Every structure is written in C-alpha cells, then in structure tokens.
Amino acid sequence: MAVRQAENRWLTSSPEDTRALAARLALGLTAGAVLVLRGDLGAGKSEFARGLARGLDIKGPVPSPTFTILNVYDEGRLPLYHFDWYRVEDAEELEELGVSDYLPGDGVTLVEWAERAEEYLPARRLEVTLIPRGDTEREIALKPLGGFTLRMDGTEEGQC
Numbered sequence: 066m067a068v069r070q071a072e073n074r075w076l077t078s079s080p081e082d083t084r085a086l087a088a089r090l091a092l093g094l095t096a097g098a099v100l101v102l103r104g105d106l107g108a109g110k111s112e113f114a115r116g117l118a119r120g121l122d123i124k125g126p127v128p129s130p131t132f133t134i135l136n137v138y139d140e141g142r143l144p145l146y147h148f149d150w151y152r153v154e155d156a157e158e159l160e161e162l163g164v165s166d167y168l169p170g171d172g173v174t175l176v177e178w179a180e181r182a183e184e185y186l187p188a189r190r191l192e193v194t195l196i197p198r199g200d201t202e203r204e205i206a207l208k209p210l211g212g213f214t215l216r217m218d219g220t221e222e223g224q225c
C-alpha cells in the first residue's frame with residue numbers, strides 16, 4: 066500500500082504499490098492530461114505507466130516504447146499515448162511523429178525521458194518524479210504545473 070508522506074508525496078514498497086497509485090491517479094484524469102515521468106533508469110517510470118494504463122481500463126500488456134518512441138492504446142476510457150524519448154537524438158524524429166498532436170492530445174499523454182526534448186512539453190502538465198529509497202521503496206512526488214488539476218479520487222486518507 067502506498068503511504069502518503071505529504072500532500073502530493075507518496076512512498077511505495079513494491080512495483081504493485083506503484084501501479085496501484087498510478088491506477089488511482091488515472092481515475093481522476095481527463096482528456097488533454099499530460100504527465101511527465103521523471104527518474105533514473107529503473108526508478109519505476111514504466112511500472113507507473115502500466116498502472117496508469119490499467120486505471121484507464123487498458124487490458125493488454127504495456128511494453129516500453131523505447132524503440133518505437135510512441136505506443137498508442139485506444140481501448141480504454143481515454144486514449145493513452147505513451148512516449149519514451151530515451152533514444153531520441155534530435156527533435157526532427159519527434160516532428161515526424163507529429164508530436165505536437167499529443168502535447169496535449171485528445172486523451173492522456175505520458176512522457177518518459179522528456180529531458181531529450183524538454184521544449185515540446187506544454188506548460189500545463191503533471192510532473193511525476195520517482196526516487197528509489199531502497200531496493201523496493203520508491204518516493205513518488207506529484208507536481209501539478211500550469212494549472213493542471215490534480216485529483217486523486219477515491220483515495221482513502223493517508224493510503225492508496
């Protein structure tokens with residue numbers, strides 16, 4: 066179970082916890098939401114993305130888009146656009162994908178490794194930062210920017 070440490074800061078103790086927190090967050094998202102997932106290799110960004118997909122009722126596997134740059138899921142409550150810019154070397158690659166159509170898009174957009182092309186991010190977004198605090202502990206900080214409305218619907222006080 067994720068434990069709330071501060072208003073928008075949580076501690077998870079397993080990958081399942083991280084997925085459950087992300088799934089709860091997904092319930093409160095609306096079309097046009099852009100989420101940026103930050104954290105080092107292995108921090109848990111892709112686990113968070115999997116939980117978020119589950120929370121949007123996307124049933125199948127959610128592989129990392131490391132080589133494809135973008136994976137699109139249409140079968141959930143909202144479309145999910147999952148980007149991983151780790152392998153992006155120059156902005157033209159993103160232009161070819163029509164990246165501005167998704168930032169924001171008509172569903173939920175997730176970006177891993179946004180550091181590669183920070184200038185494409187809209188001002189209104191949710192920054193999600195994952196920091197390892199042990200082998201299986203992760204601190205997860207949620208920071209709404211530019212008027213992003215953060216709702217953690219259905220969350221019991223202090224737990225998720």
Ligand SMILES: Nc1ncnc2c1ncn2[C@@H]1O[C@H](COP(=O)(O)OP(=O)(O)OP(=O)(O)O)[C@@H](O)[C@H]1O
Nearest residue numbers: 077078079080083106107108109110111112201203
């Ligand atoms: N509390 C936790 N939350 C998330 N992942 C955890 C947690 N505890 C352990 N893990 C493990 O950490 C790893 C996280 O991997 P993941 O692919 O999600 O990282 P990532 O941030 O996407 O890395 P990359 O930048 O390489 O894609 C997984 O092996 C997962 O099992």
Ligand SMILES: [Mg+2]
Nearest residue numbers: 110111129177
């Ligand atoms: Mg990843």
